[in-house]
Amino acid sequence: MSPIVLLPAAKYAKEPQPPAPAEAEPMLKVQPAPPPAKPVKKSHLKRYVTIAAVLIGLGLAGGGGYLYWRHQAAGALPEGIVSTNGRVEATQVDIATKIAGRVIQIVPHEGDIVEAGSVAARLDQAELEAALHQTEAEAQRARQSFAAAQAVVKSREAELTFANQELQRASQLLDRGYGTVEKVDQRRQEADSATAALKAANAQVDEARAAIAAYDAQVDRLKTNLADATITSPVRGRVQYRLVEPGAVLSAGGRIATVLDLSDVYMTIFVPASVAGRLTVGDEARVVVDAVPEFVFPAAVSFVAPESQFTPKTVETQSEREQLYFRVKLHAPPDLLKGLEEQVKAGLRGIGYVRVDPAAVWPAKLSVRLPPK
Secondary structure: OOOOOOOHHHHHHHOOOOOOOOOOOOOOOOOOOOOOOOOOOHHHHHHHHHHHHHHHHHHHHHOOOOOOHHHHHHHHHOOOEEEEEEEEEEEEEEEEOOOEEEEEEEOOOOOOOOOOOOOEEEEHHHEEEEHHHHHHHHHHHHHHHHHHHHHHHHHHHHHHHHHHHHHHHHHHHHHHOOOOHHHHHHHHHHHHHHHHHHHHHHHHHHHHHHHHHHHHHHHHHHHHHHHHHEEEEOOOEEEEEEEOOOOOOOOOEEEEEEEEEEEEEEEEEEEEEHHOOOOOOEEEEEEEEEOOOOOOEEEEEEEEEOOOOOOOOOOOHHHHHHHHEEEEEEOOOOOOOOOOOOOOOOEEEEEEEEEEEOOOOHHHHHOEEEEOO
């Protein structure tokens, strides 16, 4: 057994080793996590949000203001031309009966176009025709009475002539001494009676002539009533309301239908005193209807109210209604309305433009543009 040799401790210390070969660095380096940020206080956060909202609002307001300015600049009216809201209206005409009677037929329906003079309704004519036949018979009898009265006049004239001749003979015999005063007086009385009889006959002739005239007038009246039993439209227009139906019994003046006169269309506008004082009848105007804004209709001022009045609620705002405005009518030319009956509708809203300065020039956007007929 070998002996155990004890070495000193320094001999067992680790000798320095050579450095190990460098290993390849990994492609993805893991960065150390940054230190945690300091928390932002809530008051500072609200301040930042408020500042951002204000900046965004200012930007939008600036852009909107610019666009509004561009719009206003493009739509601004020249000096001397004023615009205001308005409403298209048409004159309403009632189709009514002149005589009393029972309605047996109504021709048009609501919304139909009726021509001036076209048949709108008919009344029962049986009673009128019977009265006409009776009156014509009375007139014929009056003519026969007239002829008989004329014959009586002829007879009375002959009697008067004979009585005058007898009176003349009696007077001559009395002058010669062959006659008597009594005979002369008798012949004179007969002549006076014949004269009175002739006057009575002439009066009967005049009475018969007057009767003929009266019956003829009554015949004409009945014929007129018969014509009036066929009721016609007084204007060309559109039927707005049909007020009765066949079978209704109407008195004289009873209304049958309401028609909008399409030849009398206008826009009603309200303008302040500063504008109304410069308007005169005949001034040029323009009308643009909301339903067809692409068209511009020519018009003329036909009426300026002599008195001011409150502006209707449908025209202006509450604050402006507290002021007094004047009602003005802008009439469209009748020739323009021909052929546009289907487009014309009362109650349409729009804008009326009036020229208070004759020297003002209409802008291009208000040049007359009409729909095709």
